[in-house]
Amino acid sequence: MFINFQALGCRLNEAELESWAGQFMKLGHQVTTNAAEADVVVFNSCAVTAQADRKSRQQIGRLQRANPEAKLIVTGCHASLNPEAVKNTLGVDLVIDNQQKDQLVDQTLRFLGEQPESLRVGTQIGTSENALLKRGRHRGFIKIQDGCRYRCTYCIVTIARGAERSRSRQDIVDEINQMHRQGVQEIALTGVHVGGYGSDIDSSLYALLSEILDHTEIPRIRLASVEPWDLPDHFFKLFENDRLMPHMHLPIQSGCDSVLRRMARRCKTAEFERLVDQVRSLVTLFNVTTDLITGFPGETEQEWRQTVGFVEKLGFGHMHIFTYSARAGTKAARLPDQVEQATKKMRSREMHLLAARLKQQELSKHVGRSASVLWEQQMSDSVDQWVGYTPHYHKIAAFDANIRAATIGDVSIDSVSSDGLLLQHHLSQPKVAIGDLAQHVSRG
Numbered sequence: 001m002f003i004n005f006q007a008l009g010c011r012l013n014e015a016e017l018e019s020w021a022g023q024f025m026k027l028g029h030q031v032t033t034n035a036a037e038a039d040v041v042v043f044n045s046c047a048v049t050a051q052a053d054r055k056s057r058q059q060i061g062r063l064q065r066a067n068p069e070a071k072l073i074v075t076g077c078h079a080s081l082n083p084e085a086v087k088n089t090l091g092v093d094l095v096i097d098n099q100q101k102d103q104l105v106d107q108t109l110r111f112l113g114e115q116p117e118s119l120r121v122g123t124q125i126g127t128s129e130n131a132l133l134k135r136g137r138h139r140g141f142i143k144i145q146d147g148c149r150y151r152c153t154y155c156i157v158t159i160a161r162g163a164e165r166s167r168s169r170q171d172i173v174d175e176i177n178q179m180h181r182q183g184v185q186e187i188a189l190t191g192v193h194v195g196g197y198g199s200d201i202d203s204s205l206y207a208l209l210s211e212i213l214d215h216t217e218i219p220r221i222r223l224a225s226v227e228p229w230d231l232p233d234h235f236f237k238l239f240e241n242d243r244l245m246p247h248m249h250l251p252i253q254s255g256c257d258s259v260l261r262r263m264a265r266r267c268k269t270a271e272f273e274r275l276v277d278q279v280r281s282l283v284t285l286f287n288v289t290t291d292l293i294t295g296f297p298g299e300t301e302q303e304w305r306q307t308v309g310f311v312e313k314l315g316f317g318h319m320h321i322f323t324y325s326a327r328a329g330t331k332a333a334r335l336p337d338q339v340e341q342a343t344k345k346m347r348s349r350e351m352h353l354l355a356a357r358l359k360q361q362e363l364s365k366h367v368g369r370s371a372s373v374l375w376e377q378q379m380s381d382s383v384d385q386w387v388g389y390t391p392h393y394h395k396i397a398a399f400d401a402n403i404r405a406a407t408i409g410d411v412s413i414d415s416v417s418s419d420g421l422l423l424q425h426h427l428s429q430p431k432v433a434i435g436d437l438a439q440h441v442s443r444g
């Protein structure tokens with residue numbers, strides 16, 4: 001059987017796809033990147049915003065039209081929050097909600113009248129091939145936990161994903177070692193509330209990372225987004241091991257405590273600043289990136305100025321900036337003093353400009369240093385120009401005929417691209433006028 005996997009939304013959705021693809025491949029099925037030639041299409045949907053909901057509906061329609069013959073399996077947050085509507089959508093054959101995701105392969109095989117994986121013994125065909133690399137990706141997302149015990153007032157994910165549940169440490173270590181054996185050089189640990197890992201199995205993220213560092217040899221380990229609380233004081237000491245990449249994505253959402261209170265966030269600005277100062281004092285040029293919502297209900301001009309001041313003071317390597325949109329089913333959608341669209345947009349523009357300046361400042365600190373880069377993508381077949389990521393999770397471009405995908409190589413960091421988005425490595429004898437690699441990269 002040929003199976004195509006599609007996802008919208010977060011890295012957790014991506015990690016789940018990789019896991020299912022690996023399970024189906026182990027049972028002798030084929031993974032195809034082309035939905036039009038698949039027998040089965042698995043779509044992991046998203047509902048984080050109203051726009052994501054709309055995109056999920058549109059994607060279901062697109063997949064149905066692209067291949068009306070294929071069996072269409074829909075899972076994920078959009079499907080979990082709207083099971084009946086999705087079930088009654090043209091072309092959808094099976095809906096699996098978030099709570100059942102771990103049994104998706106079994107349920108799909110049962111639905112297709114095949115013997116589910118759990119009932120097959122000794123028929124593991126086994127494959128050295130890795131589903132991730134087969135899909136042209138080089139960083140493996142590893143799901144470590146699901147669900148969240150908190151109730152941030154704007155968040156629908158906590159409703160769609162349910163209570164916290166963690167995978168065993170051994171399970172995660174085994175998956176990382178298998179990926180490494182299959183040629184993957186870098187993994188990122190992901191979940192809904194990564195910092196809450198282990199709360200249900202008497203363990204912790206610190207214990208998990210220590211075990212991974214002790215019992216795996218994969219060269220690069222990353223953390224996907226981590227809520228900036230539930231981290232013990234000694235947590236950042238782990239970054240003294242240079243296999244743990246010096247970057248964390250810590251969503252702050254607002255730089256003003258009164259707004260954070262209305263969001264029911266567990267971390268106030270002073271605590272966040274202490275956390276960031278602590279890790280920056282421990283690890284050279286540690287890269288902190290973040291998420292920020294503009295125009296949260298009730299956000300006054302004075303509160304907004306506080307947020308701008310706080311962001312300017314701390315500085316971030318990269319920011320994801322979201323314009324608040326009311327999400328039906330969340331507390332925030334029922335809060336008074338919803339901010340006008342024009343004001344939200346204006347604040348978003350202002351924050352994007354600030355974020356671009358802060359990113360350029362952060363990148364400039366790396367010029368004149370060298371970095372070991374995981375090369376991921378050749379930008380065009382014609383010339384040897386490649387893009388990859390440094391340990392600090394900064395994107396870097398280089399012209400170099402010796403580079404190969406999924407390899408790690410040390411290069412000098414010679415400049416920042418004029419658009420302030422990329423680091424650049426210049427060959428001593430460049431083939432083409434160096435000027436600005438970014439022009440080539442952005443032209444692709």
Ligand code: SF4
Nearest residue numbers: 148150151152155158
């Ligand atoms: S901690 Fe994160 S996942 Fe949990 S409710 Fe808040 S925003 Fe949502």
